[in-house]
Amino acid sequence: MAEIVIKNLRKEFGSFTAVEGSSFKIEDGEFFMLLGPSGCGKTTTLRMIAGLELPTSGEIYIDGEECGRKPASQRDIAFVFQMFALYPHMNVRRNISYPLASQGMPRAQIRDKVAEVARILGITDILDRPVGGLSGGDRQRVALGRAIVRDPKCFLMDEPLGALDAEFREHMAEELRALHDRMGATTVYVTHDQLEAMQMGDKIVVMNHGVVEQFGTPQDIYDKPATMFVAGFIGSPPMNFLRFHGRVAAGATEIAMRHASFKVPQTRSPFEGDMALGVRPEHVRLSDRSTFRGRVLASEYLGTTQIVTVQTQDGQIKARVPSDKQVRMDEAVGLEFTSSTITLFDAQTGHALRSELNEGVLAHG
Amino acid sequence: MSSYSITEPSVRLKWIACVLVVLYALITLVPLLWIIATGFKSSSDAIAYPPKVVFEPTLEGYVNLFTLQNRAGAEQLAANPPTTWYEQIVHDKGMVISGPSRFGERFMNSVIIGFGSTFLSVFLGTLAAYAFSRYRIPLKDDLMFFILSTRMMPPIAVAIPIFLMFRAAGLSDTHAGMILLYTAVNLSLAVWLLKGFIDEIPREYEEAALIDGYTRFQAFVKVVLPQAATGIASTAIFCLIFAWNEYAFAVLLTSGTAQTAPPFIPTIIGVGGRDWPAVAAGATLFLVPVMVFTILLRKHLLRGITFGAVRK
Amino acid sequence: MAEVRLGNVSKSFGSTPAVVDMDLTIAHGEFLVLLGPTGAGKTTTLRLIAGLEAPDQGDIEIDGRSVTRETPAQRDVAMVFQQYSLYPHLSVRDNLAFPLRSPILRTPEAEIRRKVQQVAETLQIAHKLDNKATALSGGEMQRVSIGRALVRDPAIYLMDEPLSSLDAKLRADLRVELKRIQAELGATLLYVTHDQTEAMTMATRIGVLDEGRLVQIGTPREIYENPVSLYVAGRLGQPRINVLPAGVFPAAPKGADRIALRPEHIRIGAGQPAQVVRVEHLGDQTRLHLSLQGHALITLADPHTALAAGDALSVEPANALYFDATGARIP
Secondary structure, eight states, X not given: OOOEEEEEEEEEETTEEEEXXXXXEEOTTOEEEEEOSTTSSHHHHHHHHHXXXXXXXXXXXXXXXXXXXXXXXXSOEEEEOTTOOOOTTSBHHHHHHHHHHHHTOOHHHHHHHHHHHHHHHTXXXXXXXXXXXOOHHHHHHHHHHHHHTTOOSEEEEESTTTTSOHHHHHHHHHHHHXXXXXXXXXXXXXXXXXXXXXXXXSEEEEEETTEEEEEEOHHHHHHXXXXXXXXXXXXXXXXXEEEEEEEXXXXXXXXXXXXXXXXXXXXXXXXXXXEEEEEOGGGEEEOTTOSOEEEEEEEEEOSSXXXXXXXXXXXXXXXXXXXXXXXXXXXXXXXXXXXXXXXXXXXXXXXXXXXXXXHHHHHHO | OOOOOSSSOOHHHHHHHHXXXXXXXXXXXXXXXXXXXXXXXXXXXXXXXXXXXXXXOOSHHHHHHHEEEEEOOHHHHHHSOOOSHHHHHHHHTTEEEEEEOSHHHHHHHHHHHHHHHXXXXXXXXXXXXXXXXXXXXXXXXXXXXXXXXXXXXXXXXXXXXXXXXXXXXXXXXXXXXXXXXXXXXXXHHHHHHHHHHHHHSOHHHHHHHHHTTOOHHHHIIIIIHHHTHHHHXXXXXXXXXXXXXXXXXXXXXXXXXXXXXHHHGGGOEETTEEOHHHHHHHHHHHHHHHHHHHHHTHHHHHHHHHHHHHOX | OOOEEEEEEEEEETTEEEEEEEEEEEOTTOEEEEEOOTTSSHHHHHHHHXXXXXXXXXXXXXXXXXXTTXXXXXXXXXXXXXXXXXXXXSBHHHHHHTTTTSTTTOXXXXXXXXHHHHHHHHTTOXXXXXSBGGGSOHHHHHHHHHHHHHTSOOSEEEEESTTTTSOHHHHHHHHHHHHHHHHHHTOOEEEEESOHHHHHHHOSEEEEEETTEEXXXXXXXXXXXXXXXXXXXXXXXXXXXXXXXXXXXXXXXXTOOEEEEOGGGEEEEEEEEEEEEEEEEOSSOEEEEEEETTEEEEEEEOTTOOOOTTOEEEEEESXXXXXXXXXXXXX
16 A cells, blocks of 8 residues: 655656646545546646656655656556556456466466455456456456456556446446445546546545646535636536626625625735636525526526526526526526635636635645 | 656667668668669660669660660761750660650550559449448348458469450450459459448448438538548559559550550660660659659558558 | 427337337427437437438328438438537538538528528637638537537437537536527427436426337426336436335335435434445535445435544435336335
8 A cells, every 4th residue: 555745746748748847645545536627637647657657857756765767567556547458358357367467476376366356346257258248337347356456556547437428437436436445545546527536536636737726625625726727627517706806805704896795704815806706506595685686597407406597797607506496587586695605716817815714725735 | 767668769769760760761772773773874884793883874775765776877877967865875876766666655555554443443442342331231241251352362363264355355455454454453452441441431421411411422422532532542552553563464465555564664675685774764764653643642541551550 | 390209110120129119299399308328229219210210110200291201301300419420521611511502402602601600609619610620629529510400490400419528517518508599499309318417407308218118208307206117216316316125114105115215305313223334525515325224325415514434323214206116106
């Protein structure tokens, strides 16, 4: 088992910078998510940890030992690819035992080991089948089996569920997380799916354009986003932004916009300029008493809840409200925010302004 | 510090690769360069031993290639003073030009037969490949295998029956006969190659066109053909190269009107034996059309070959 | 726009039935979503209506006219494919103009220009009109595909998982956009998906398919609140509906074999004892993974709940759904 520390890791491909000076720490036994849109550098980061790509500069410590330039085979890690990368000419058993056989482990021992892994993954009955005819889920299990069987220091996974269809993905995600909980091995997992990251991760690093935007626990990242990118990337629907030009003093608890003013968590520093007020859809309530009003543009039914889109004079707001609340198109409604959850942003740089709500998170982020 | 990467080759490996490529290029290009050089040598330089690498270039070989010449006496030479540069070259050898050679004719025969059979092979091949790729044809796999099986023995193995058939049908030494023959040989290759390419074009494109109001044939012309351009181009090159270089059938089935360049070039006889500079000049000129054609379609060809190679 | 009717339509591929006895009417101006997993026959149904497959039996009518024997071009339908529908050798403009230039429509060039421009603006791709189709991002490509359907004024729009290859954010944007466009045009639209969110948010009615059969059709709310079978109940709802043996809780109705509970059917605080196995913070909701008499149960809690793995609590059902041994609903 292993602790992984990334320090100022940087990777350039010619003139293109894929990863720009990232630093973060993955604790022993953690399920760690690298999250971001495609092209954000998350896969490159993972490939550098694996030893499939050479860092331009910076260090990678696995269990305290710097190994940024060691070949992949000497790092004692297991990599699970998005496309499974099973050997098509071998059956399930040979696929799983391959890493052991190539290490020169005695046959009897391999047999026991494979049997044990197959039991953990629930694939004992397909061990002697060719991999060609397997379903997506079974292929993924075999790929996992091949990773687990070596007892590596850590698992690196590159969108391992990306090729499965949506319905099955959720099921596999649960299975994978349960497996991790049983084995307790450090896992680094790359995904572009924010729900997957929130659902499975102990910690999340959010990357964009090669830069680490925020690093922390899922709930912290969700409630206290450090940047507008994070706020907009995480959550479905994402955080609402009302953009305006304004000013706040240090210690203020209210913010004035053109047409309304809102209570906000006490600010820690003064700011003047282009700002954005961020509020999550579930912290918006429809309220007839409110003076902040708008017109209903759309309502999307989601079973337990519905998403109501409201056009206000200060911008569009999506609210998540219980689905038993009747909402008609074009109806005028009042909106109220849960003030303790509001984040203010510097709209120019995208950075969150420090407040009572997020100062603990931003201090070490 | 030991450095390691699976995506960037080391400097030493790059050097080794470089040396190997240069070596390979030399081995393949030297004969070609030798032929081109020989075309510009004089008859005596061409057969000199040890071979001459440095020599005085002359167009004698090219002039000999395109003309027929007679030995002339001194007074005849004096009576016909040379008026052009090529007459001068001939004059200096003590000869006079008696007329044009047959090389031009034979070269045109090669062009007509080569490009004619290439066009026909690709045209028929595309239609057949489309049908094999898209329609549910009974015994499709067996038919495809049968088509391939026509290439399993060397075509020349059936030379005698073909010779007899051509004679009976009056196709001997005709352009049409040679075009038909080369098309028949190339067609199986064309169908196989093109079917691979057309298989790769998703059906959804045509289905979208059908729903958009086009007929099946219009969808084929407007949607499939443009996307198969790469495959069509590389197939055309393969077909042309075969038809252009074919020697055995050309020797067997043509002698006069439809004779192509390959059997003609080696028969060029000069004074006192084979005229090597003229043969080399003929070979050099003979390379030009295929080279131009290949260079024009080069972009397609490279893509086509790799595309075909990684196809499952 | 028109009404489309399928009467007893069946289609098999070899010995595999793809669509079985389908009776379905898509009303004029309706946004009907067919929902089902891979292999349920959704796409085949679409292709039967488009005329890309011929039914083994049954009849397909558009506006009362039988089109079963007509070619795709004659049926006057527009279709958006899951992928691969842009012609890579044409520009965006020519892709959009392609249906208008067909021998059936033969639109004058000036009219084509106007229509293409208008559709491109609606879909916010006007600035990309002269790009090559292959030079677009995934989202833009799919917009152009949708645009290629919208330039026409067909009897019905058919869409085969048009958003499935896009990332989540874009999908959410296009969902709203598509619904708005459909409402504005008053178009009849048949949309096929396996994504329950798409089905619930866009559909006026959802048809649930199971192995080629239409098992239930109704508004999203009807399907969600009153599923006729266990299968239908499992199609909608995030987290998935929990299915437990009916005997886990007391007072199951007669004949009940299983009880199905959505998070809103689970009351915490009284009833059967359960253990918290894992607490999953998804931001807007927190999922509690519980273990109840050895059965796994997922429900929702307050986002900032103090519950942690290992805690004990009690749960009881509230208005839960009951199903018999065949999976049929017990009212």
